[in-house]
Amino acid sequence: MPTPVKIPAKIEKIVQYTRDVKSFIMKPLKTCPVFKPGQFLHLAIDEYDPSFHWPESRVFSIANSPTRNENIRIVFAVKGIFTKRMFDEITEGNKVWLKLPYGNFTFPENDSELVLIAGGTGITPFISYLEYALDKRSKNKIYLWYGVRSPEYIIFRNLLNQCQLILRNFHFRLFIENNIIKYNFDNVYKGPLSIENILHNNSPNAQWLYYISGPPQMIKSFKEIMLNRGIKEENIRIDEWE
Amino acid sequence: MSEEEKIRQEIFQLVKKLYELKFKNRDFIPGKTPIRYAGRYFDENEMINLVDASLDFWLTAGRYAEEFESRLAEYFGVSDAILVNSGSSANLIALSTLTSPKLSERRLKPGDEVITVAAGFPSTVAPIIQNNLIPVFVDVNIGTYNAIPGQIKEAISPKTRAIFLAHTLGNPFDLDIVIDLVKKHNLWLIEDNCDALGSTYRGKLTGTFGHLSTISFYPAHHMTTGEGGCVITNDEELARIARSFRDWGRDCYCAPGENNTCGKRFSQKFGTLPYGYDHKYVYSHIGYNFKITDMQAAIGVAQLDKLNWFDQKRKNNFDKLYECLKSFGDRLILPEATPNSNPSWFCFLITIRENAGFSRNDLTSFLEQNGIETRNLFCGNLIRQPAFLNIKKRVVRELKNTDLIMNNTFFIGVYPGIDNYQIEYALKKFNEFFDRI
Numbered sequence: 001m002p003t004p005v006k007i008p009a010k011i012e013k014i015v016q017y018t019r020d021v022k023s024f025i026m027k028p029l030k031t032c033p034v035f036k037p038g039q040f041l042h043l044a045i046d047e048y049d050p051s052f053h054w055p056e057s058r059v060f061s062i063a064n065s066p067t068r069n070e071n072i073r074i075v076f077a078v079k080g081i082f083t084k085r086m087f088d089e090i091t092e093g094n095k096v097w098l099k100l101p102y103g104n105f106t107f108p109e110n111d112s113e114l115v116l117i118a119g120g121t122g123i124t125p126f127i128s129y130l131e132y133a134l135d136k137r138s139k140n141k142i143y144l145w146y147g148v149r150s151p152e153y154i155i156f157r158n159l160l161n162q163c164q165l166i167l168r169n170f171h172f173r174l175f176i177e178n179n180i181i182k183y184n185f186d187n188v189y190k191g192p193l194s195i196e197n198i199l200h201n202n203s204p205n206a207q208w209l210y211y212i213s214g215p216p217q218m219i220k221s222f223k224e225i226m227l228n229r230g231i232k233e234e235n236i237r238i239d240e241w242e
Numbered sequence: 243m244s245e246e247e248k249i250r251q252e253i254f255q256l257v258k259k260l261y262e263l264k265f266k267n268r269d270f271i272p273g274k275t276p277i278r279y280a281g282r283y284f285d286e287n288e289m290i291n292l293v294d295a296s297l298d299f300w301l302t303a304g305r306y307a308e309e310f311e312s313r314l315a316e317y318f319g320v321s322d323a324i325l326v327n328s329g330s331s332a333n334l335i336a337l338s339t340l341t342s343p344k345l346s347e348r349r350l351k352p353g354d355e356v357i358t359v360a361a362g363f364p365s366t367v368a369p370i371i372q373n374n375l376i377p378v379f380v381d382v383n384i385g386t387y388n389a390i391p392g393q394i395k396e397a398i399s400p401k402t403r404a405i406f407l408a409h410t411l412g413n414p415f416d417l418d419i420v421i422d423l424v425k426k427h428n429l430w431l432i433e434d435n436c437d438a439l440g441s442t443y444r445g446k447l448t449g450t451f452g453h454l455s456t457i458s459f460y461p462a463h464h465m466t467t468g469e470g471g472c473v474i475t476n477d478e479e480l481a482r483i484a485r486s487f488r489d490w491g492r493d494c495y496c497a498p499g500e501n502n503t504c505g506k507r508f509s510q511k512f513g514t515l516p517y518g519y520d521h522k523y524v525y526s527h528i529g530y531n532f533k534i535t536d537m538q539a540a541i542g543v544a545q546l547d548k549l550n551w552f553d554q555k556r557k558n559n560f561d562k563l564y565e566c567l568k569s570f571g572d573r574l575i576l577p578e579a580t581p582n583s584n585p586s587w588f589c590f591l592i593t594i595r596e597n598a599g600f601s602r603n604d605l606t607s608f609l610e611q612n613g614i615e616t617r618n619l620f621c622g623n624l625i626r627q628p629a630f631l632n633i634k635k636r637v638v639r640e641l642k643n644t645d646l647i648m649n650n651t652f653f654i655g656v657y658p659g660i661d662n663y664q665i666e667y668a669l670k671k672f673n674e675f676f677d678r679i
Contacts, residue, residue: 001478001495002321003311004503033312042503050305051298059505102503104478240506 035101065131119214147193322481329458440586491529622648
């Protein structure tokens with residue numbers, strides 16, 4: 001992993017998706033380091049002075065492709081004091097500090113077949129990858145399983161529509177726990193994301209690489225079941241943070 | 243501008259003034275001012291960066307180290323540049339990286355053989371011995387001073403697992419043949435690029451052919467940070483292992499003074515430690531502490547801006563010496579670039595022909611008396627050095643040329659601090675020597 005670099009960034013745009021989910025679109029004020037789809041960054045609200053320690057920060061998946069790095073995007077939900085500060089205090093035009101890239105939840109350059117499993121804002125690393133797949137006209141077979149609590153939590157709908165239209169080998173299923181309304185997606189289901197359902201459709205196969213991103217409990221239980229079903233550990237990639 | 247920034251700018255102005263007073267435009271007095279074989283070359287920018295980093299008082303690797311690593315990786319077009327405290331440390335880290343259990347069956351194990359040469363600097367070979375591996379020595383060509391390709395081929399045995407060679411004093415070794423052997427026999431390749439920063443082979447920078455390569459930033463080298471070095475790789479797995487060996491062997495990759503950058507500090511299981519044991523203190527290798535300071539890196543950032551010019555200046559100085567000294571070709575063997583290469587020469591190597599009618603010491607003593615510094619090709623024949631007499635080793639054929647180098651070879655400088663007046667003076671002294679014998 002290359003050396004992570006600290007850069008200031010200006011908040012160009014804030015998008016609010018729900019009462020507790022927002023995205024920041026940030027313009028790097030110094031050269032943005034090279035990153036890979038699926039990697040993450042640290043965001044600090046307070047000023048960084050190189051004479052002192054890096055201020056308090058939190059990690060967020062980079063929700064855009066490295067092929068579109070003129071801006072950096074993150075999506076976050078309010079989960080504690082820090083993200084509450086981000087939600088309440090940060091406005092467009094503010095400066096924040098970023099430190100990137102980090103992580104090995106990255107996507108293969110080869111033609112592996114991928115099963116992407118996203119719970120809620122866990123979709124964000126896959127957004128980076130899907131944009132990348134679009135820009136590179138990827139021929140990888142990609143199955144995306146995406147579960148949300150209720151319809152307002154579906155983010156990046158346009159991108160998902162675009163993937164369905166452009167990527168020949170892209171397959172997508174959306175699960176909405178609390179409600180169901182009409183969307184432009186072929187496969188919208190009511191109910192929670194179920195690993196049994198996923199494995200029934202993408203049955204364990206040495207060819208598949210399984211990527212799981214979402215709430216820690218979901219990741220843990222899905223992984224356990226997958227291991228019990230004989231999927232090799234090296235074929236399961238998880239985006240796990242504390 | 244903040245108050246702090248104003249104060250810094252005032253200090254920088256004074257630093258610039260001091261540079262101009264103390265270091266700029268120093269006169270060359272023929273016969274009195276020594277012509278060094280190598281040395282630092284800098285201007286006020288290196289000094290300002292150094293002071294800037296010291297005023298941060300972060301001390302260990304910080305913002306300048308980040309920038310330096312990123313820019314070095316960009317220069318080589320690779321994923322990772324890992325700064326260390328010397329070129330020798332870089333060699334030790336590079337070889338130790340290949341012993342990591344994280345590489346499973348691909349790892350180097352005690353008793354495995356590593357092909358190298360004895361005509362070079364000890365820290366190319368020492369890491370092989372320090373890791374309980376067996377160096378296999380091949381002879382070198384006179385003129386290129388690099389391993390004889392046919393002998394590398396001949397040296398490969400069922401125990402051979404790696405090739406670790408230096409691009410001798412800037413001159414690339416035969417990468418066509420070496421890469422071919424690496425692929426054919428599934429070997430690791432480490433390029434000791436410490437003396438060859440900026441050299442190319444078939445238009446590609448040396449240091450980008452092997453699984454790992456190394457650079458030195460000692461003041462004698464192509465660019466300097468005082469003490470310092472770097473490991474280069476385009477393999478992110480090797481890079482992570484190399485960083486671990488550099489940073490005490492720890493598994494965590496947080497930079498100095500940082501915590502939990504992976505977001506999994508207390509939620510992993512390692513060895514027989516309890517689940518959630520602080521990742522900052524989990525050790526996956528028997529490592530070292532070879533980190534660099536931010537003050538060193540700050541100098542490196544300013545030096546990197548000059549690197550292309552440094553390389554050109556070295557080549558120009560080399561060409562001028564070559565053009566004039568070739569008339570003594572009946573008594574001196576002059577350096578020759580490896581085919582398909584464009585060396586960024588570390589120095590100008592000369593071997594006295596066996597029937598020249600004078601000894602190396604006759605010539606080097608004369609040059610030294612006239613203020614022209616000379617150096618031998620480091621160890622001469624390494625296996626004749628006291629520390630290496632009893633090491634476990636294998637030698638392929640006799641090291642006849644290596645012995646000739648030990649007895650008859652020396653070098654003079656081509657570094658950017660040598661200007662036209664100094665080159666002319668040095669050449670005048672060569673002529674005087676040959677007039678006298």
